[in-house]
Amino acid sequence: MAVRPDKLLERWYNLTVPKYSFNAKAVSEWEMWRDNLKRVFINQLGGFPEEKVDLNPQIIEQEELRDHIRQRVAFATMEDLEILAYVLIPKNATGKLPAVIACHGHGYGSKDVVGLNFDGTEKTGDAGYGKNFGLELVKRGFLVVVPELLGFGDRTLEEDSLKPYKGENSCYKISTNLLLLGKTIAGIRVYETIRTIDYLLTRNDVDADRIGCMGISGGGLVCAFTSAIDERIKVSVVSCYLNTFKDSIMAVRHCIDNYIPGILQYAELPDIVGMIAPRPLLIEAGIYDHIFPIHGTRTAFEKLEAIYDLLGAREKLDKDFFEGGHQISGQKAYDWFIKWL
Template sequence: MWNPDEYLKMLYDGIKPASRFSGSSEDEWFAWQEGFRKHFVQLMGGFPEQAADLKPTLLESVDCGTYVRQRVQIQTLEQLFMPMYVLIPKDVEERHRAVIACHGHGYGSRDIVGLNPDGTEKTGDAGYQKNFAVELVNRGFLVVAPELFGFGDRKLTENAKDANSCNRISSFLLAIGKTMAGYRVYETMRCIDYLLANHDVDEKRIGCMGISGGGLVCSYTAAVDERIAAAVVSGFTNTYEASLLSIHHCIDNYIPGLSLEAEMPDVISLIAPRPLLIEAGTNDRIFPVHGTMEAYRRLEAIYQLHDKGDRLGLDLFDGEHEISGRLAYDWLAAHL
């Protein structure tokens, strides 16, 4: 009788999200979108009023046969620098279509560009992220794979040997009114700044693809930055009730007070009516399929409001918490 299970359920059931869309027309939708988008940025901790100089620096360049793999460093905020892989396809005659590839939990950006943690070439099992940045570049996309804050080479020194090390950084940021989500979203936006300033990229054909924690980054970035023309979100789209509020997740997923304002489908719906494909494994244990389907139904109603139902897709595949790719690469090619 002293377990608080029912109490937490009562708390959630008593919430009436203050920022949920309640209109019935496109005009009302766009007015809501503009207002909630600004509010959502503030919930994440806000973004700098003035962008820092990117100061791009080429760290290495490797010929990988069909593409060139560069490692580049940019400044994202004052005194904060981020390495990223830039995969440049060869023999592309038109202006580049580009995709920001956001890795999930693990050892960072090396995992999705076909490398081991020590930088050697990966062989054998490709892991749950399935080298998806390489899959993208081999289909003609220019790909940027940022090293998300708290992973890979961007861990705290004390966590250098830990597989996951974003908890202390996330806790620190929460204590000063910031969030890891806000930092990662802003830094992904800086990747777009870099692309437009340093590569022959078609500004109307920039996409984003991410898995797990990278799915959060991809979906939240697309939600607030309309320069992303199409998004693929894998292993993340759900309801907060069924996933983050019911199953143990890393603290980097949490934004204080967000559930009082909106559910996850409300946040992701900010992408509408731009193209959005959702990947979900039927056996994903941390983003369960019933939550995905509830989110999809809510998103479907928004896209139908815009008469753009064909811009919302779902790859519900027989798998676990992993990249599918069954539809994603062709879907991005079609929409970019």
Template sequence: MWHPDDYLERLYRKLEEQRKTASQGPSAAERERLRGRLQDLLGRFEEEEAPLQPKLLESEEMADGITRQRIEYSTAEGLRVPAYLLLPKEARTGRRPAVLAWHGHGYGSREAVGLLPDGTLNPGPPGIHRNFAVELVRRGLVVLVPEIVGFGDRRIRQEADGEPGSNSCFPIGAALLLAGRTIAGLRAWEARRAADYLLTRDDVDGQRIGCFGFSGGGMVASLSAALDDRMKATVITGYSNTYKTSILDRRHCLDNYIPGILTEAEMPDLLALIAPRELYLEAGTEDYLFPVEQVKAVYQGLAELYQSLGAGDAIGLDVFEGKHEICGRRSFDWIASRLKA
């Protein structure tokens, strides 16, 4: 009787009904309105944009012909981003398609490129990230793996010496919320700046840029692709769902919460902003954070939208036997083929 569950459920349903009543359908004007409102709710960072000023920190030739570089660049005043840049052998001549690779929760960008937290090569199993950045570069893609703010080398100073898998999502997210912004918004903004960096390179084809995100990186990929039309192909693994059945159904990291978002959209509505550009969803049957049955339902709704836009072949889904992890059995080749690697 004293529990607030019924109140919260009624609130969700009320907002859902209000959205349905106000919806103008998938018109171009409505999509642009929602894109603008999403940016407002995430918070705006454009006025703080700083020159990229990229710098090469190290470069190593790997046994299979891949070049792995460590670089850094600026996104805003006071924000420098370390990132791994993986170059296929073929990238040394001509322009190649490129992918922004967004890691999930863990110890950061090193986990995506097959390294241990100390930067040495991981001799063991790849873990839930499946060394996915390496898999992508092996398919002829230039791959940029930025360190997402709050992880790895981008934790706050007070927590920099914590356990390798720890993160600073809460203190960063809380500080931004009190400033009227969000950590999700900062990450989406930095994704845009990462794309800006790729466009400065003479080995990257600016018309063939995509993104691949897992878990929290799936949030980055989905939001940035929704806001940035330069993302021609997007893979989201271990994330696509609804706020109702995932983010509100269990405890998640603070980075998943966007104040006021349900007054404007549910997660599938935001994913729909990617249409009609290429989109691929991947989900494990035993993913305890993002239930697979809802992934299937979200995909079905998106597939209908893509069909209505005459782009039915531009969307795909792979459900694999597994947990909260990257599979890649189809998604790696899918994004390479869609970007014509």
């Protein structure tokens, strides 16, 4: 008797052949594959607004620190929605700088990436799984922008305003409301990151041709998906996210913000990340990461290798599979940006 649904789920996955699973044999086929998948992917994310609202950026805080200036900025991303972001500027910098968008993961938001506790005090001791990677980037001469992703930190729902102190978020309610409206929280976060690039291009201290993106965990999703869609991102580092849907998102309990309705009809996760090619891409993965198992990461990385090989760009793809769990490594990541930006 098949009273439990295990075999049913397995069979349905095996019978689902993604329409845009990568199998191109020529560059012309790759171009058609990428363009078609990008269009469908944006649609599955819930689509983006047809018209962009004015950003109307404002600096709401500024503090001069030992080796950098830390600004907090606000700007509009769509009608009735503004985003907060930290901007870290290297001290004594001159001219136009390379910039990196740093996407935080689950936790208390953007403050975690810039060396702050949620109450705004400076962190001491354990840097957390994000390892203050925004600070590591600004130390190396990059202008860093850290958007507060929707549902975290100061961008939770009003009813959840105290939750970030406990590392909690508003992902569930925002996601379920958006799903009923044919939208996804992943789509909103990706669109707001695209608007963050628009914001960077309004600054006279940013080189428009040298913009990168780095993200960890849920921020790795945002980094990977935005980089796949927006080619203004020239270099990417995706940390503790690359896998297959089958081996991670479908196999391990994840936040609801990882689920995109119907996506497997069109692509597996490495197909989506593969749209970043042939731009430089580094994949970080802890071999003991329990929510993004390393065997799934290895399977996904093999597909990325096939895409980059076809395009003659294998030197622009690298990996850092490190001894550790669900955390930033940094062993190659910061040098990766120095090399390519």
